[in-house]
Each structure stands twice: as C-alpha cells, then as structure tokens.
Amino acid sequence: MAYEPKIGKDFPIEVEVVAAKTRHTVEVTRSMIATLILVFSLGAIALSGSTCHGSGDCSLLQSVWNFSAAPLGWVLGYYFSCGGPSQ
DSSP: OOOOOOTTSSSOOOHHHHHHHHHHHHHHHHHHHHHHHHHHHHHHHHHHHHHHHHHSOOHHHHHHHHHHHHHHHHHHHHHSSSSOTTO
16 A cells, blocks of 8 residues: 555554443433433423413323323333443
8 A cells, every 4th residue: 555544553542442432422322312302202292281271172282292102201211220221
C-alpha cells in the first residue's frame, strides 16, 4: 500500500475500550428512545386529559390511553423490572 495512515498509532485501541464504548452508545440510544416514548405518550395523555376535562367526553382520553399503554408498559417494565437493564 502506498499510503499508510498515521492516525491511531499514537492511541492503542483495546478490545475492552471498544466494547465499553459500544455498550455506552447502545445504552444512550436506548435511553433516548425510552425518553422520547415517555415524553410523547405522557404529553398526549395530558393533552387529551385536559381536553376531556373541558368537554366532559372521555372517549379521546380512552383512545389515547389504549394506544400509549403498551409502549409505556414496555419502557417501564424494562427499566423497573427485577433484573434491570444491566443484567
């Protein structure tokens, strides 16, 4: 090969470092997705609840709850189960 890159030779990359960075990236991505699910679901429930409180008709709140209950259960079950995300 005519050209050998010199970047990276100063910093030895070990398997443990790469594995730790990969686990960190996976956990940050998973946490961001879970946070977005919680924020949007709880925001939709709060918005529909305030709308239902004003009108007196709770069918919108029931529909939003039926749609958002499963993702909320998945997120809460993952992060608050007995084993936890680290096991």
